[in-house]
Amino acid sequence: MFEALTPVSEMLARNLDVLSEQPLLVCGLLEDNLPGMLAQAGPAPHIFTTDFRYYQWQKNQGQCAIEFGVCPEKIEDATGLLLLMPKAKAEAEYLLAACLPLLSPGAQLFMAGDNKGGVKSAPKLLAPYCEQVNKLDSARRASLYQAELMRPAPIFKLDEWLSGYQLEQEQLKICTLPGVFSAGHLDSGSRLLLENITQLQGRVLDFGCGAGVIGAHLLKRQPELELECIDISALALEATRLTLAANGLSANIYASDGLNQLSGTFNHIVANPPFHAGLKTFFHTTESLLSSAKHYLVSGGSLTLVANAFLPYPELIEKSFGHCETIAANGKFKIYRAVNR
Known part of the structure; x- marks a missing residue:
């Protein structure tokens, strides 16, 4: 790699x-x-x-x-x-x-x-x-x-680099750090996902948690969920911690390379997976998720993700799950769902 x-x-x-x-x-x-x-x-x-x-x-x-x-x-x-x-x-x-x-x-x-x-x-x-x-x-x-370096640099203070925004509809405060996806506002893909995700239950994975928008939305709506949030970015993980704390919510937040650091199975996996890494288009992480997610879901468990409409994800989901349902679309993005049958 x-x-x-x-x-x-x-x-x-x-x-x-x-x-x-x-x-x-x-x-x-x-x-x-x-x-x-x-x-x-x-x-x-x-x-x-x-x-x-x-x-x-x-x-x-x-x-x-x-x-x-x-x-x-x-x-x-x-x-x-x-x-x-x-x-x-x-x-x-x-x-x-x-x-x-x-x-x-x-x-x-x-x-x-x-x-x-x-x-x-x-x-x-x-x-x-x-x-x-x-x-x-x-x-x-x-x-x-x-x-x-000509002079001593000022002492680094993380809170000076925090920014954020409000989600009025969900009554949530989102905290972000530089380089974290959707740092200045809620992207239209995540908005489509929030508007179309169904009631969940049990152990839920927020894959590629970013600033914690999806996780915070799920917990605000259903505090009883056992939520786990993963990302490869330390800045995203910290932003998620801060977002959840700012809204009086809590989850198990940790670094994971794809699904490699997970243990056990989940009732649901929800994702707005990465599309760009550095200057390059990057599909590997999502392709790995789509091919492996079924093995991390209980029988009847579901995978729900948002993706750019032009990406060939339905074929990959069908190859792994045997089916793929498109539950919403807004022109640029689509929401896909598959169940481990």
Whole structure:
């Protein structure tokens, strides 16, 4: 999954002499074994990731120290930073604010990314911390910037990065963090799902919980449900915790790579599954869900999900369940349902 070097890492390979001068804290859009390449060229980096899938994969490599969470807490011997530009500019700002307080003035800061992925904003993003930002390299449609931390960065406070909105119809407060899906408002797919989901019972899984919108809606309507919320994003999991707490609700919230960290069976699985990862369209997680969900459902249990109407999910659901029902559509999105018979 993460074996081949991305074009960004291929460009960084041309600059290992500079990048390997000091042990780096590496964070952001990690999609390959760039940390292993850095470790072979010089001091092993310390990795911070909000992506549970990448965390597990890199831990299995065993080459570098890695930390999963909403902000790094221990950085070993790292004395510089390499930030790989995430999809959302707000997430890049968040990562800089979370990581730079752990470094001392004079630390070397590097930002790299796809030219179409927002990395050209590196000078502006680094301006609050640095007096001058230099472009070191540009190749493979990617760029690398370098700067020096000129002053101690302010202490990181998570609550300063919280935002939210109200769902008036459901009387819910939604809490979000940078980079979390549907961060500024309720997307039309989730709205369609909320309007069409039936009464549930027993143990329910909110797959890819995001900011906790679906889980909060289910619990507000049916507090007796045994709800479990999973996601691969530490920021999404934290947003879900905060959303549920803000509405006086509670659930079992934990990281899971697809369904791999689950135990036992569920009465219902409800999902607004991911469609994009980084800059790429990403179907693997949902395809795995559709092919495996039946094995995690009790007899008579159901899978309900919302998806872009053009995606070929009905065929995948039918292949696994033997049938697929379309229960709602709004032009752009459709709600599919299947029962484990």
